[in-house]
Amino acid sequence: xxxxxxxxxxxxxxxxxxxxxxxxxxxxxxxxxxxxxxxxxxxxxxxxxxxxxxxxxxxxxxx
Numbered sequence: 001x002x003x004x005x006x007x008x009x010x011x012x013x014x015x016x017x018x019x020x021x022x023x024x025x026x027x028x029x030x031x032x033x034x035x036x037x038x039x040x041x042x043x044x045x046x047x048x049x050x051x052x053x054x055x056x057x058x059x060x061x062x063x
Contacts, residue, residue: 002058006051013047016040 019025020040 002054002061006054006058009047009050009054013044013051016043016047 020036
């Protein structure tokens with residue numbers, strides 16, 4: 001069950017980065033990259049922290 005959650009968080013993080021950095025988004029609005037860089041960094045940090053917390057919880061439960 002925890003593996004499924006971790007995989008879903010990783011997929012969500014990769015999907016967020018793919019959408020945020022897609023050429024279509026950047027060329028559609030030239031200011032897109034400037035405005036969302038801070039948001040993308042924040043979301044990436046949230047996903048990374050989620051993976052770490054879930055990994056620690058799984059390690060504690062399995063130990």
